[in-house]
Amino acid sequence: MLNSISLGFLVLALLTCGSALFMLVTRNLLHAALAMFLCMLGLAGLYVLAYADVMAVSHLLIYVGGVLILILFGIMMTQTPVKEGESVNHLWAEQSGRFWPLSMGLSIFMGLFWVLGHGNWSNEIAQTDSKIVQTGVAFLTEYSFPFELTGVFLLIALVGATFIAKNHG
Amino acid sequence: MDNIPLIFFLWVGAFLFATGFAMMVMKRNTIFVLMGIELMLNAANLNLVAFSRSDDQNQGMMMGLFVLVVGVCEMAIALAVIIQVYRQFKGIDIDQFSSRN
16 A cells, blocks of 8 residues: 555655744744755655656756755845744734634635545656657747747846845945 | 546645745745745746646746746846845834835
8 A cells, every 4th residue: 555655655744744834833044944855855755756857957956956055145144133023924914813814724725625635636757767859859849939038037037136235335 | 546536736835835934924024925935836837837848839938937037137136136135224124124214
């Protein structure tokens, strides 16, 4: 019943969900960044189990190598003394408590769980070998325009981020 | 049972989305809110990849790769804005942002 693939999925899903939950309950930003690293690691493993190896590798490269370092820089550049007992924003919850955000998150999860559980999903696998060649060919033929557009978009966004973060004073 | 049923991926994605949403509306620190948004984005991406499993042209995975790049752009811009906001308001708590000084 529980073969190695199922066991691997279970471990990776528990790693992902557990570290996401830890990010939710912790108050320490650095602990949350570490938990986000574990969460991204688990997600990359889940991508491998969904037969998307290119996605897993690029996810690891981009999130662990790029976004997480960026977040760590952001944390270090905006360090403020943590005030205990106040970790709730009033963006949605006027009561300044944790009840409404948590119950809304829980109800979203229960609703999605129920709705998705009633779907009649197809479990067939189209292709179980590596998708590197197919992805590369698709990037340069079928998706060449979005590919170029994404490159220009990335350039614009990074130049804009550098300009915004500049000290204008 | 050699392959994982699709519904398990969808459930993990739903859990990540709900956790990210709760983080987004509960936390006070802007970087926490940003991490919550990132979790929601990754939940959507996991769904794309999981559905692309039964597609012989991999359209979901290609879409997911583009979503990854757009997420990086969002993160870079948002952290730059956070750094500017920190210079302006001397803090990054959401409650203290107000232009009525």
